[in-house]
Amino acid sequence: MSATSTPPGVAVASAPAVSLRGASLAYGPRTLWDGLDLDIAPGEFLAVLGANGSGKTSFLKVLLGLVPLGAGTLAIDGEPARRGSRAIGYVPQQKHFPPDTPLRARDLVGLGVDGHKWGIRLRGRAYRKRVDALLAEVGAASYAKIPVGMLSGGEQQRLRIAQALAPNPKVLLCDEPLLSLDLHHQRAVSALVGRQAKRNGTAVVFVTHEINPILEHVDRVLYLAGGRFTIGTPGEVMTTEVLSRLYGTHVEVLHSHGRIAVVGMPDRVLDGHPEELPGAELQGQP
Numbered sequence: 001m002s003a004t005s006t007p008p009g010v011a012v013a014s015a016p017a018v019s020l021r022g023a024s025l026a027y028g029p030r031t032l033w034d035g036l037d038l039d040i041a042p043g044e045f046l047a048v049l050g051a052n053g054s055g056k057t058s059f060l061k062v063l064l065g066l067v068p069l070g071a072g073t074l075a076i077d078g079e080p081a082r083r084g085s086r087a088i089g090y091v092p093q094q095k096h097f098p099p100d101t102p103l104r105a106r107d108l109v110g111l112g113v114d115g116h117k118w119g120i121r122l123r124g125r126a127y128r129k130r131v132d133a134l135l136a137e138v139g140a141a142s143y144a145k146i147p148v149g150m151l152s153g154g155e156q157q158r159l160r161i162a163q164a165l166a167p168n169p170k171v172l173l174c175d176e177p178l179l180s181l182d183l184h185h186q187r188a189v190s191a192l193v194g195r196q197a198k199r200n201g202t203a204v205v206f207v208t209h210e211i212n213p214i215l216e217h218v219d220r221v222l223y224l225a226g227g228r229f230t231i232g233t234p235g236e237v238m239t240t241e242v243l244s245r246l247y248g249t250h251v252e253v254l255h256s257h258g259r260i261a262v263v264g265m266p267d268r269v270l271d272g273h274p275e276e277l278p279g280a281e282l283q284g285q286p
């Protein structure tokens with residue numbers, strides 16, 4: 001499948017929010033991906049899928065400017081990737097705040113609103129209104145004044161998402177943001193991120209093990225496995241033929257009631273060769 005393609009339903013006129021050409025990443029002798037050509041358009045929602053260790057988080061680290069490409073080029077909003085770019089919002093893989101963190105929920109979200117203006121914190125009405133709106137959007141208004149360390153993992157995660165959305169970024173990078181959320185909040189957060197893409201033109205890169213909670217929002221999938229990848233719409237990528245070819249072994253992709261289950265995925269794939277068979281992982285668990 002061709003790697004560089006225009007996402008369906010996304011306007012072609014605008015310059016890409018993310019552009020990779022001939023990109024590769026390797027740690028020592030191990031290549032995670034190679035020859036990656038990919039444009040992500042403003043407003044596009046890209047899901048990044050793959051087994052443990054396939055390089056999903058590393059892909060985000062490259063976009064964040066934390067890990068250099070081995071070869072090829074990367075532009076974020078037309079500029080070379082760099083640490084601390086205001087064009088990027090980032091929801092990291094979840095870590096708990098220590099219980100004694102001296103920050104209330106609304107202060108954490110507020111850092112996303114004015115965190116870049118060191119020393120000039122004009123916390124007036126507009127600031128408070130924006131923080132209140134963000135808290136309401138992620139369903140966190142009721143615990144706005146609670147210290148973050150006292151909150152549950154799911155509650156903390158909703159705050160991180162609000163913080164990442166605060167500057168209205170050009171590109172939103174999410175690393176497994178639904179992990180500790182219950183089903184209701186998984187749906188709410190997925191819809192919020194989907195809205196951010198479509199209404200505000202934010203390009204979303206969403207790393208996940210489980211495509212079902214975000215399926216209705218996803219434009220394209222980047223699927224990584226054993227040093228190889230494939231890119232396309234969920235309908236193009238999530239098929240028995242395509243994933244069996246990618247994994248180099250037979251996996252079965254089942255579609256039922258709008259959900260997708262991948263059955264028979266190898267536990268680990270190293271450099272294109274399945275290591276252990278027959279593992280099974282369901283992507284369709286409710």
Ligand SMILES: Nc1ncnc2c1ncn2[C@@H]1O[C@H](COP(=O)(O)OP(=O)(O)OP(=O)(O)O)[C@@H](O)[C@H]1O
Pocket residue numbers: 027032050051052053054055056057058059
């Ligand atoms: N700095 C590093 N140096 C060497 N190897 C690394 C480094 N960072 C990651 N790796 C290796 O690269 C591979 C991909 O790691 P990465 O965290 O990107 O995978 P992932 O797909 O996000 O995995 P998971 O689903 O388990 O979070 C792993 O085998 C990991 O051990």
